[in-house]
Amino acid sequence: MKVKRSIAExxxxxxxxxxxxxxxxxxxxxxxxxxLVEAAAAVDVVTTGTFGPMCSSGVFLNLxxxxxxxxxxxxxxxxxxxxxxxxxxxxYLGATALPPAxxxxxxxxxxxxxxxxxxxxxxxxxxxxxxxxxxYGTDCYPLKKIETGFHLSEIxxxxxxxxxxxxxxxxxxxxxxxxxxxxxxxxxxxxxxxANYSSAGQLSPLFNDPLLxxxxxxxxxxLGGGVGYVAWHxxxxxxxxxxxxxxxxxxxxxxxxxxxxxxxxxxRWLRGLSFLGYGAxxxxxxxxxIPILNEEIMGYCAVSDDDIFAPVVDYQRxxxxxxxxxxxxxxxxxxxxxxxxxxxxxxxxxxLSSYAGAVEIANALxxxxxxxxxxxxxxxxxxxxxxxxxxxNTMPRRxxxxxxx
Amino acid sequence: MIKQKIVLRFPPHVVxxxxxxxxxxxxxxxxxxxxxxxxxxxxxxxxMELSGSESNYQRAVEWLQExxxxxxxxxxxIIWRSxxxxxxGACTVICPTEALMFERPAMTVRFAEEKCIVCExxxxxxxxxxxxxxxxxxxxx
Numbered sequence: 312m313k314v315k316r317s318i319a320e321x322x323x324x325x326x327x328x329x330x331x332x333x334x335x336x337x338x339x340x341x342x343x344x345x346x347l348v349e350a351a352a353a354v355d356v357v358t359t360g361t362f363g364p365m366c367s368s369g370v371f372l373n374l375x376x377x378x379x380x381x382x383x384x385x386x387x388x389x390x391x392x393x394x395x396x397x398x399x400x401x402x403y404l405g406a407t408a409l410p411p412a413x414x415x416x417x418x419x420x421x422x423x424x425x426x427x428x429x430x431x432x433x434x435x436x437x438x439x440x441x442x443x444x445x446x447y448g449t450d451c452y453p454l455k456k457i458e459t460g461f462h463l464s465e466i467x468x469x470x471x472x473x474x475x476x477x478x479x480x481x482x483x484x485x486x487x488x489x490x491x492x493x494x495x496x497x498x499x500x501x502x503x504x505x506a507n508y509s510s511a512g513q514l515s516p517l518f519n520d521p522l523l524x525x526x527x528x529x530x531x532x533x534l535g536g537g538v539g540y541v542a543w544h545x546x547x548x549x550x551x552x553x554x555x556x557x558x559x560x561x562x563x564x565x566x567x568x569x570x571x572x573x574x575x576x577x578x579r580w581l582r583g584l585s586f587l588g589y590g591a592x593x594x595x596x597x598x599x600x601i602p603i604l605n606e607e608i609m610g611y612c613a614v615s616d617d618d619i620f621a622p623v624v625d626y627q628r629x630x631x632x633x634x635x636x637x638x639x640x641x642x643x644x645x646x647x648x649x650x651x652x653x654x655x656x657x658x659x660x661x662x663l664s665s666y667a668g669a670v671e672i673a674n675a676l677x678x679x680x681x682x683x684x685x686x687x688x689x690x691x692x693x694x695x696x697x698x699x700x701x702x703x704n705t706m707p708r709r710x711x712x713x714x715x716x
Numbered sequence: 717m718i719k720q721k722i723v724l725r726f727p728p729h730v731v732x733x734x735x736x737x738x739x740x741x742x743x744x745x746x747x748x749x750x751x752x753x754x755x756x757x758x759x760x761x762x763x764m765e766l767s768g769s770e771s772n773y774q775r776a777v778e779w780l781q782e783x784x785x786x787x788x789x790x791x792x793x794i795i796w797r798s799x800x801x802x803x804x805g806a807c808t809v810i811c812p813t814e815a816l817m818f819e820r821p822a823m824t825v826r827f828a829e830e831k832c833i834v835c836e837x838x839x840x841x842x843x844x845x846x847x848x849x850x851x852x853x854x855x856x857x
Contacts (some may be wrong), residue, residue: 362802364843422840497806498841505809582802584843594802594844659809663843666823667803701850 312605312664314351319656321355321602332356332680334512334673335601335612343611351609356687358682359516360533360598360672363509363664364584366495367475367546368593369405370431370573373467374442376400377431381454386444386523388430395444399452401471404430406583406593420493426591429583431471434463435535436578469573471535471581475545477597479517479565480552480621483508483641483660485653488627493588497663506623506651506658511669512616512643516599517565519612521558522697523550527690532569533598533676536580538685539571541599544694549703557614561640562622565694580672596668598676603688616643623653633705677702719767721750721790723834725852726760730784736762743776744768752792755855763790763834788843793834793850796827800846810841 331354333341338357342350362475374383376399383395386402390410393402408427415421434440439460448455483502484496492499512518519525530541530623545566552564580596603609616664622637624630629637641651646660679685695701724735739745745768752762766773780787790803796816803824806817815831816838818824838847 363804366851420840424845497843500809507806507809582844585845586843587840588756592843594804647820647823649820661807661809661818662805662823665804 351606357601357612358676360669362668365595368473371470382452384446420588423591428593432583482624487625509663529691531688534571536577537575540571543568598672723788724762725786728758731760752854792830795848
């Protein structure tokens with residue numbers, strides 16, 4: 312390697328205000344212009360960003376004990392159920408949780424106006440959230456019922472813990488059927504009326520470190536408008552997915568579990584969403600800094616939308632019924648242009664992840680680093696990568712009458 | 717020549733009058749109906765594009781008002797809440813007239829009100845619920 316740089320050296324430069332930071336969009340252009348080695352020598356950190364719907368998100372809360380004490384059983388926050396199967400006044404509120412009274416898809420397609428993600432957005436916005444809970448009562452926790460309201464500032468902890476965020480690549484969803492379908496990839500019109508994707512492409516965090524050479528457990532990041540950390544690899548983490556020669560996976564692959572203190576986040580970057588006919592979820596803003604340790608890492612950051620491909624998948628039949636195969640690969644350059652060609656048909660594209668939001672996040676993180684407000688961390692452990700031999704499992708369907716398997 | 721997209725609101729007592737017939741016959745206007753509804757309260761809502769000479773159009777507007785009809789600019793029926801929009805773009809493939817579109821290369825959503833035909837498909841297609849309609853439209857379709 313011609314360029315060699317440590318995270319400690321980068322942090323020293325951040326302290327003295329000499330650090331050079333570029334966004335992943337800017338650096339792609341810079342490498343084309345200057346070449347890999349010169350760009351790697353000039354730039355210390357590359358910032359990335361993504362702002363998309365991420366269903367596997369939620370928050371751990373400790374509400375503080377009332378007087379007398381209670382062991383929360385059935386607990387609802389603004390009518391949305393929270394998981395209470397942990398200690399007395401601890402709860403976990405998931406982004407896709409729905410009030411029991413929500414009509415869901417009984418009036419198809421359901422609207423899913425207010426769910427867990429909306430409660431989290433309201434909490435971060437400083438609005439009062441109503442708690443209704445009941446319990447069986449014990450000698451140490453005598454209170455059996457509580458109805459009250461609280462603000463985020465009045466509770467002990469609120470720790471965002473998202474088991475699966477920042478998917479490294481995703482499907483492009485189309486509908487080969489004859490009726491409109493309503494999916495987590497948005498409304499899909501029949502006969503391939505539209506193709507929906509969800510990634511910021513070359514700006515997205517895990518496209519800039521495809522083999523997880525710098526991002527690890529403990530990496531400090533931009534999360535929900537505040538500071539967060541990579542906690543672990545995400546659920547459904549699949550680094551063994553097929554990859555191109557540039558190391559970039561050609562379908563859903565690596566994922567990250569992210570965590571951070573909700574109290575310093577911003578409602579702008581944690582948005583409750585309602586997907587028609589599908590459910591409620593949350594749009595999460597994530598930005599990850601990539602330390603340019605050498606020209607190899609810079610090579611990964613230089614990846615452009617022309618070289619990142621995603622599979623086109625039919626969400627009417629193939630996806631729900633797990634039929635293998637896809638309708639071909641398309642590049643993010645094509646997806647971002649507004650239309651792709653699938654089976655000789657021109658199909659208009661739309662994104663579910665906000666590219667404008669991703670740009671803003673990458674720029675915000677760049678600014679934090681340049682201003683010395685954000686330093687980089689050494690990962691405490693690396694995440695499983697291509698050599699980990701991970702393969703995804705399918706849920707077995709065993710007949711309860713026939714237990715021998 | 718004038719070309720104008722409007723919404724007519726009919727109180728219950730005029731809903732059965734042949735208003736469009738008069739617009740064509742008496743005021744020589746061309747009428748292109750975009751949408752028409754009557755709600756359970758028997759109030760009518762008609763969205764249309766009118767074109768004709770400036771003077772005929774003005775006379776027709778006065779006549780409609782005399783009949784007790786309310787005339788509203790169609791462009792103010794759907795509201796894009798830019799403060800709520802996350803600029804994902806999910807609406808842009810659902811909007812049939814490209815009133816909601818992506819501005820490239822910034823990839824930000826733009827709402828061109830003059831192209832909107834108040835189909836209201838965007839209201840539920842927007843995951844962030846950034847598209848709103850006037851309260852008066854809630855009793856219709």
